[in-house]
Amino acid sequence: MKIRYNYVKKEDVKYCRSSDTVREAYDYLKQTGYRSVPVLEDGGKKFAGLIYKVTLLEHYLENDGKDEDSLEQLIRDQDAFVSEEESFIKAFLSIKRLPFLAVIDEGGEFTGIMTHANIMDVLEDSFGLKTGGYLMTVATKEHKGAIKELVSTVKDVNIEGLLTLDNGDYLRRIVVNLSHELTEKKLNKIISKLEEKDFRVTFIDDVQQGKTAAGKA
Known part of the structure; x- marks a missing residue:
C-alpha cells in the first residue's frame, strides 16, 4: 500500500x-x-x-x-x-x-x-472495523509453514485480512479477519478444524455487532 x-x-x-x-x-x-x-x-x-x-x-x-x-x-x-x-x-x-x-x-x-x-x-481497515466481520485470534507454536497451514485449513471462507503478532517468539498469535457473512455454525466448524490441526482459537471479536466472545480453551 x-x-x-x-x-x-x-x-x-x-x-x-x-x-x-x-x-x-x-x-x-x-x-x-x-x-x-x-x-x-x-x-x-x-x-x-x-x-x-x-x-x-x-x-x-x-x-x-x-x-x-x-x-x-x-x-x-x-x-x-x-x-x-x-x-x-x-x-x-x-x-x-x-x-x-x-x-x-x-x-x-x-x-x-x-x-x-x-x-x-x-490499521482499522486491516482489522475489519469498517466493514465488519469476525476477528479470530489463533495461537500456535512457531514453526515453518504455520501461516500456510492455517490459511489452508480455512480455505473455504473468505479471508479479508491477516495480522501476525509475537513474531520470532516460541508462541505466535495470528489474527484472521473473516467475512461478516459467516454463519455461527460455519464459524464453529472452522474452530474445530483449526483445533484438529493443533491451533488454539483464543478469542473471537464480532466486529459487525460490536460484541466479543471468548474462543474455546
Missing part, C-alpha cells in the same frame, strides 16, 4: 511560511490550536521542516527572543517527510516520534501530511 492513498491533502493542511516572524508563527499556532505545523517555502511548494509551539515558547522565555525574529532559525525536523510513492510500512516506522509526516511528490513538491489518525485508519 502506497502513501498516496492515505494522507491529508495540502488544501486541508495548516502551515507556516519560512518567511514568517516568530510572532506570526506563534499567533498562528494559538489560533489553529495545533502544537506543530509544517513550514513551507518557495511559495508553499517546498517542505522546510516543522515548527513547534514549545520551540517558540523556549525562544521567548529562555533565549530572550523577539517578535520580529526570523522563523527559519527555529525550524526543526527537516527530514520529517516521505514520498507519496513510499510504502505504508516506511511511514508507520518513521512517524513514531513525530506529530505527522510531510508528504512530497516525485518532483519534491509538498502535497500534504500523513498523521497518526491516517495510520489508525489503515
Whole structure:
C-alpha cells in the first residue's frame, strides 16, 4: 500500500511560511490550536521542516527572543517527510516520534501530511472495523509453514485480512479477519478444524455487532 492513498491533502493542511516572524508563527499556532505545523517555502511548494509551539515558547522565555525574529532559525525536523510513492510500512516506522509526516511528490513538491489518525485508519481497515466481520485470534507454536497451514485449513471462507503478532517468539498469535457473512455454525466448524490441526482459537471479536466472545480453551 502506497502513501498516496492515505494522507491529508495540502488544501486541508495548516502551515507556516519560512518567511514568517516568530510572532506570526506563534499567533498562528494559538489560533489553529495545533502544537506543530509544517513550514513551507518557495511559495508553499517546498517542505522546510516543522515548527513547534514549545520551540517558540523556549525562544521567548529562555533565549530572550523577539517578535520580529526570523522563523527559519527555529525550524526543526527537516527530514520529517516521505514520498507519496513510499510504502505504508516506511511511514508507520518513521512517524513514531513525530506529530505527522510531510508528504512530497516525485518532483519534491509538498502535497500534504500523513498523521497518526491516517495510520489508525489503515490499521482499522486491516482489522475489519469498517466493514465488519469476525476477528479470530489463533495461537500456535512457531514453526515453518504455520501461516500456510492455517490459511489452508480455512480455505473455504473468505479471508479479508491477516495480522501476525509475537513474531520470532516460541508462541505466535495470528489474527484472521473473516467475512461478516459467516454463519455461527460455519464459524464453529472452522474452530474445530483449526483445533484438529493443533491451533488454539483464543478469542473471537464480532466486529459487525460490536460484541466479543471468548474462543474455546
